[in-house]
Amino acid sequence: MEASLFFSETYETARARFLEAATAAGGRLASHENPLARGPKGLPLHLDTAWFGPDDAETVLLNTCGTHGTEGFAGSAAQLAWMMTCGPRDLPPRTAALLVHAVNPFGFAWGLRGTENNVDLNRNFLDHNAPHPDNPLYDELHKFLCPKRLDEMSMSKMLGAGARFVEKHGQWALEDAISRGQYTHPDGYHYGGLEPEWSNVVLRRIVETELATARRIAFIDWHSGPAGDGELIYLCFSNPEGPDFARAAHWWGENALDPATVNAMWGSKRPSRRGIMFWGLEEQLAAHARLTGAVIEFRSARHKPSPAKTIRASLLERWLRFEGGLDAPEAKGFLEEIRDDYAPRRKSWHDNVIRNALACYRETISGMSEWTQERARAAD
Ligand SMILES: [Zn+2]
Numbered sequence: 001m002e003a004s005l006f007f008s009e010t011y012e013t014a015r016a017r018f019l020e021a022a023t024a025a026g027g028r029l030a031s032h033e034n035p036l037a038r039g040p041k042g043l044p045l046h047l048d049t050a051w052f053g054p055d056d057a058e059t060v061l062l063n064t065c066g067t068h069g070t071e072g073f074a075g076s077a078a079q080l081a082w083m084m085t086c087g088p089r090d091l092p093p094r095t096a097a098l099l100v101h102a103v104n105p106f107g108f109a110w111g112l113r114g115t116e117n118n119v120d121l122n123r124n125f126l127d128h129n130a131p132h133p134d135n136p137l138y139d140e141l142h143k144f145l146c147p148k149r150l151d152e153m154s155m156s157k158m159l160g161a162g163a164r165f166v167e168k169h170g171q172w173a174l175e176d177a178i179s180r181g182q183y184t185h186p187d188g189y190h191y192g193g194l195e196p197e198w199s200n201v202v203l204r205r206i207v208e209t210e211l212a213t214a215r216r217i218a219f220i221d222w223h224s225g226p227a228g229d230g231e232l233i234y235l236c237f238s239n240p241e242g243p244d245f246a247r248a249a250h251w252w253g254e255n256a257l258d259p260a261t262v263n264a265m266w267g268s269k270r271p272s273r274r275g276i277m278f279w280g281l282e283e284q285l286a287a288h289a290r291l292t293g294a295v296i297e298f299r300s301a302r303h304k305p306s307p308a309k310t311i312r313a314s315l316l317e318r319w320l321r322f323e324g325g326l327d328a329p330e331a332k333g334f335l336e337e338i339r340d341d342y343a344p345r346r347k348s349w350h351d352n353v354i355r356n357a358l359a360c361y362r363e364t365i366s367g368m369s370e371w372t373q374e375r376a377r378a379a380d
Contacts, residue, residue, distance in 0.1 A: 001084065003354035004347055006077040011102065011109035012043060014076040018101045021083040022050035027099070032202045037116035039109030047105055047202055051210065052088035053096030058215040059372040061097040061364060062207075062293070065222040067121050067199075067277060069107015069114065073343035074298045075222025076101060076108075077350070078357035087361060092369035098210055103277075104199050110326065111335045112317050113342070115197050122295075123181035123192030123273070124200050125280025132183035132194065133274045141165060141177055142185050148323055150315065155308055162307060176271040178311075187322045189314055192275045200280070207281055216375065217285060218251075218368045219293025220360070221277060224342050226266050228299025230352025232256070232360060233265045235295040237278040244292040251367035252294070252360070265299065292371075296360065298353050301341040313341045 008014035022029055027050035034045040053060075065075025079099050082088075091097060102108045106116040114120055126132075144161040147154035166174050181192045196204075211217060226233060234256045238244035249257045263269050282291045304310045316334040320326050 001081075003081070004350040006081045006084075006354055007073060007343075007345075007350055008076060011039060011072070011105065014073065014080075014108070015046060015048060015102065015105075017080055018048060018050070018076060018099075021080050022099065025050075025052065025083045025086075025088045027052050027083070027088065028055075030206075032206075034105055034116070034198050036198050037106045039106070043109060045102075045105035045109055047103060047199065048101040049206055049210070050083075050099045050101070051096060052099075053091050054094065055096075056213050057094055057096035058213065058375075059095040059218070059368050060211060060214045060216070061095070061218045061220070061368060062100070062211070062281075062291075063097065063220045063222070064100040064103050064203075064277075066102040066104055066108045067221055068223055068225075068342075069104045069109075070111045070338065070342045071113065071222070071224040072102055072104075072108040074224040074300065074353050077353060078222055078361075081354050081358060082361050085358065087365075091365065092372065094372055095365070095368050098206075100203065100206065103203055111339055112320070113314075113338075114191070114317065114321075115199060117193060117197065118186060118191055118321055119193035119197050120181065120190045121197055121199055122277055123190055123275040124197050125277045126192070126275035128193075128195050132192070133181065135177060135180060135182040135184070137169060137173060137177035138180075138182040138188070139184065141174070142182075142188050145178070145189065145311075145315075146187065146318060146322075147315075150319055159308055172269055172271075175268060178314075179271045181274045187318070189318065200277075203277070204280075204284060207284060211285065211289065214285075214289045216368070216371050217281075217289050217291045217293070218364050218371075219278065219281065219291050220364060221293070221295045222298070222357070223295055224298040224300040226297055226299045227301045227303045228265070229346070230349045230356055231265065231299045232356050233262060233297040233299060235262065235270075235297065236293070237273075237276060237295065238282075238292065244290060247292045247367070247371070248294060251292075251363050257294075292367075293364075298356070300344055300349060302344075313338045
């Protein structure tokens with residue numbers, strides 16, 4: 001089947017195809033409706049799961065997509081391709097797969113990255129009873145990163161302030177302050193929220209019930225965004241000195257996980273992070289299971305020649321949410337621009353995403369098989 005055919009035009013279609021393919025492949029389905037939000041035209045929003053393999057499997061692939069809403073188009077296509085090219089039937093004995101479709105269905109349906117509360121879900125998985133991490137440099141940036149209008153004058157004012165900030169703190173500090181996560185400005189960038197989001201609560205509940213007897217979790221969280229054409233960036237958040245990082249490197253290659261490779265593929269030194277889902281789930285599972293895996297990015301955006309272009313998709317999303325509204329006359333065009341960054345319609349991108357995703361599934365599942373056998377030998 002041609003790669004492009006796995007890609008859906010809307011969240012609604014992607015969801016219907018996920019459910020259909022999972023049913024055809026013998027998956028056990030569950031759906032969770034988000035009671036707090038709706039999609040375009042009042043569309044109900046669901047996080048769906050499909051389980052393949054024995055219920056009591058101790059080695060399980062946990063594969064999520066749409067954590068960052070609209071980035072789900074790539075992950076959803078990858079999941080569909082895996083289910084339709086007999087992935088579930090090829091699972092080794094005593095292993096299972098739990099596919100999670102649209103962790104953040106609101107963002108997926110509207111073509112945005114954040115949740116219904118403008119929360120970056122990948123900054124939301126931390127202990128909300130403890131004081132939230134601070135990000136003092138973000139406070140300095142917020143006021144000029146949130147223009148009321150996106151005309152040339154506002155943009156050049158913003159870029160001027162950005163340049164002054166870089167002079168004072170350096171380029172990396174700018175990127176880090178914007179994207180590491182902040183817990184002070186609900187209408188700002190990469191806001192982590194002050195309580196667990198609906199998606200966070202539901203995903204944790206799924207992990208608690210579905211993975212209760214699992215001992216070994218292989219984790220793939222599909223994302224997209226950095227400039228490129230469907231190549232994979234492996235963001236492994238395990239302790240670099242620990243066994244899970246070593247295992248992931250064994251599956252996907254030392255080089256793929258090497259920080260130098262990752263930074264080069266990312267386009268700059270990666271920012272620091274707080275509250276990411278990977279750590280949240282790793283911690284939740286720690287009492288009975290090890291988690292080995294990564295956030296895996298499909299490179300997707302076009303190369304950006306200027307700082308204004310680099311930040312544009314984030315600016316547009318914020319403007320649509322807080323200034324102009326999703327029904328503004330500009331909305332359609334702006335959403336198209338965002339879409340082109342995270343889920344372009346280029347054939348080469350479709351081809352590369354599907355080819356690279358299927359290769360990654362194969363490597364992961366072969367790694368899981370080895371991991372199960374290792375444990376069986378150790379138990380003999
Ligand atoms: Zn992402």
